[in-house]
Amino acid sequence: MGQGMPLNSDKPITRGYIAKLTGCSSETIRYYEQIGLLAEPNRGENGYRYYYDTHVSHLKFIDRAKQLGFDNKEIHELLNIADGPENHTRAEVKALTEAHINTIRQRILTLQKMESTLSAVWEQCDGSDGDAEHCPIILSLLSDSDETCE
Amino acid sequence: MGQGMPLNSDKPITRGYIAKLTGCSSETIRYYEQIGLLAEPNRGENGYRYYYDTHVSHLKFIDRAKQLGFDNKEIHELLNIADGPENHTRAEVKALTEAHINTIRQRILTLQKMESTLSAVWEQCDGSDGDAEHCPIILSLLSDSDETCE
DNA sequence: GTTTGACTCTGTATTGACTACAGGGTTTAC
DNA sequence: GTAAACCCTGTAGTCAATACAGAGTCAAAC
Numbered sequence: 001m002g003q004g005m006p007l008n009s010d011k012p013i014t015r016g017y018i019a020k021l022t023g024c025s026s027e028t029i030r031y032y033e034q035i036g037l038l039a040e041p042n043r044g045e046n047g048y049r050y051y052y053d054t055h056v057s058h059l060k061f062i063d064r065a066k067q068l069g070f071d072n073k074e075i076h077e078l079l080n081i082a083d084g085p086e087n088h089t090r091a092e093v094k095a096l097t098e099a100h101i102n103t104i105r106q107r108i109l110t111l112q113k114m115e116s117t118l119s120a121v122w123e124q125c126d127g128s129d130g131d132a133e134h135c136p137i138i139l140s141l142l143s144d145s146d147e148t149c150e
Numbered sequence: 151m152g153q154g155m156p157l158n159s160d161k162p163i164t165r166g167y168i169a170k171l172t173g174c175s176s177e178t179i180r181y182y183e184q185i186g187l188l189a190e191p192n193r194g195e196n197g198y199r200y201y202y203d204t205h206v207s208h209l210k211f212i213d214r215a216k217q218l219g220f221d222n223k224e225i226h227e228l229l230n231i232a233d234g235p236e237n238h239t240r241a242e243v244k245a246l247t248e249a250h251i252n253t254i255r256q257r258i259l260t261l262q263k264m265e266s267t268l269s270a271v272w273e274q275c276d277g278s279d280g281d282a283e284h285c286p287i288i289l290s291l292l293s294d295s296d297e298t299c300e
Numbered sequence: 301g302t303t304t305g306a307c308t309c310t311g312t313a314t315t316g317a318c319t320a321c322a323g324g325g326t327t328t329a330c
Numbered sequence: 331g332t333a334a335a336c337c338c339t340g341t342a343g344t345c346a347a348t349a350c351a352g353a354g355t356c357a358a359a360c
Contacts, residue, residue, distance in 0.1 A: 016336065026337090031318060046326060047338060057292075064291050069264045072317070082292060085283035093285045094277035101268050108261045111254050114219045118251050127244035133235035135243045141214050142207075142232060166307065176308090181347060196355060197309060222346070 012042065012050030022059040029059070037062060037072055037079070069104055162192065162200030172209040179209070187212060187226055219254055
């Protein structure tokens with residue numbers, strides 16, 4: 001029931017502390033503020049940034065979205081939606097997510113092609129102390145495989 | 151039998167022409183030279199770069215390695231090996247390739263996890279014109295899923 | 301013979317998502 | 331009281347290009 005971390009909603013916390021709380025580095029937090037991803041916090045008389053609960057939950061939101069592969073621009077949109085969901089539809093969120101899923105699927109396909117090609121030449125290479133001249137990996141990079149009619 | 155492109159080994163070609171031959175942009179070619187990936191070509195009296203066959207085959211090598219996901223540093227090593235294979239072993243090439251394959255496999259795993267998580271929430275969202283407040287995608291980003299004992 | 305357009309040259313700025321300083325000021329712990 | 335540990339700012343670096351400004355050069359059309 002909310003122990004562990006004594007986070008009084010009214011007591012502001014420093015950058016180093018919110019960094020530990022969220023797992024972000026304090027430099028990253030400054031960066032997020034700079035690019036407008038995280039709202040500017042209040043400042044103390046000494047110029048120190050002081051953060052509240054909302055900053056903590058926003059940073060956690062950012063972290064989760066990042067783990068799902070969203071880039072900062074997409075996370076910015078998602079945060080806007082989360083902060084004012086009454087101005088957005090589920091259709092909008094679903095479309096945004098779908099586009100992202102497609103990007104990820106495309107990346108997977110590209111990587112899988114690389115993997116299978118690489119694995120094939122890797123298996124052909126005997127991995128011995130012999131001269132790299134006859135290494136099938138090097139040979140495959142040297143040969144115009146698509147232009148074999150040369 | 152080597153027609154199609156009349157490439158006399160002794161006639162140097164300009165940057166724009168080698169760009170068309172290899173599919174790289176001419177800016178990219180200048181960039182490769184800058185980072186030491188492509189050897190500095192001779193210059194004409196006017197300061198123009200003039201390329202030979204070796205540059206063409208090096209650029210093609212780079213392109214093929216890039217398609218297999220190698221980064222510029224790795225390609226640099228591979229090019230060194232291809233240019234002086236007597237100083238390298240097949241074991242070395244195989245190890246380099248294996249490390250790269252492992253990186254790619256790791257990336258695939260990460261992306262597949264993202265994909266399955268995203269697909270799951272995507273399916274839960276009805277995609278209607280309704281308020282985004284109850285959108286399961288947004289909710290999943292808002293919830294401390296790992297810290298449910300709060 | 302000049303002018304037009306396409307090329308080439310250089311250096312520098314931008315992208316994205318940070319990370320890593322340098323060179324100060326402040327706060328905390330002992 | 332002093333030293334460590336924090337905070338502040340601005341700036342530079344990373345990777346792999348891409349893009350642009352401003353200048354010079356070249357080939358061909360008119």
